[in-house]
Amino acid sequence: MSGVRVLVGTRKGAFILTADGKRERWEISGPHFAGWELYHLKGCPADPNRIYASQSSSWFGQIIQRSDDGGKTWHQPGTPPGEPTTAPDGSPKAESNKFVYDISPETGKPLTTHQWYDGTPHPWEFKRVWHLEPSLTEPNTVYAGVEDAALFRSTDGGQNWREVAGLRGHGTGSSWAPGAGGMCLHTILLDPSNANRIFIAISSAGAFRTDDGGTTWKPINRGLHSLYIPSPTAEVGHCVHRIAMHRSRPGVLFMQKHWDVMRSDDSGESWREVSGNLPTDFGFVIEVHAHEPNTIYVVPIKSDSEHFPPDGKLRVYRSRTGGNEWEALTKGLPQSDCYVNVLRDAMAVDSFDKCGVYFGTTGGQVYASADAGDSWAPIVRDLPAVVSVEVQTLP
């Protein structure tokens, strides 16, 4: 492996941080797409030079960007750099930012309503792409998790998008409601052992799974217990913040819920709490070590209204037992007066022999550990608020 590339999405642009395998000296490029919110960037497992990025703005909506050279240059899919954006007849070559819910009689589902914050029906409205998940094997296939919650898929490198309508059309869709950050589909996990199996999570509806490539979906929330909803063990309505899996053991899932860290050993059919001795089990991120399927990481956050670390101490907690028994990792992290947050897509690992762990904060720091969390150092300290962190281990 030649090096590592860390893709950082922030409130005001994207940054790309690169280093060799020692992960000591970093080069920083950016801001890319300055002034825009970059909710997520992710590289393709099957082609590391192919990177997709979600660029959005409350003013001007959604843009999809793609790089085919590892982030050196970018273009809106369908229009290679330097080429006209229109066909000879004047029509656009592609509309890569067109996300339209599928309500066609043949393939779609009626666009009814979901619940608004006050419980009243609210029409489905596309707002932005929260998460991009490229196929494990095909660089031109990529999934997009969007707000208002739905799953889209492109099979032409992001040029055109079609809704995977069976999810939104799932029977409970009308009861889904937004979390504080909006009604977003933020987690997409592709099962490396079964191309037809996908796990997704929505705030605040819960986790869902398809076993037939997206045609049908089922809620997988049994065992979740959420005191902030009228029925704490309801089939849907849970504010799942993040799910993680290890590629060698895709039936085992780890979840950071609004409150509670959870684990499933049966592909989400049932969950049990593994918060154990965490100082607080509220948080957003959860990640799994690249080589140790039972080693997981979380960053405890004080509470749902106090989005900062307890006692002003930024601590990553690691469990080597798949939950319940946690140790605080503090070396190199601020242990006083620290009041940043770590958002749900802002932690990732590399796959060097000595697993690297990375996370970004709303204070603009990106921290890296080249020793599986034993010690940490900031790569950068003063970026805009970090929304997402992804890592590519380069061949």
Add this chain to the structure above:
Amino acid sequence: MIRVMLPAHLRKLAHVDGEVKLEVAGRVTQQAVLDAIEARYPMLRGTIRDHVTQRRRAFVRFFACGEDLSHEAPDAMLPDAVATGAEPFMIVGAIAGG
């Protein structure tokens, strides 16, 4: 010749500097001007108005000749000064100043 002022982010997205100059055949309406912009700069589709409903995005405003035209009907005629190119049609990001 219609003159259009785009906000900075959209100029960058469209790879243009300064004002955009467009020919609009027939009636010079807000809709006709936006159609012409999107035809020349398809990367701006969806950034000013919704892809499907064609409704103005909530935080985008239209001004010309010192007037707020944001809430005018899309097929209403724009002022003569815009149609003749004497004044620009301004597309502005709302609350962009603070």
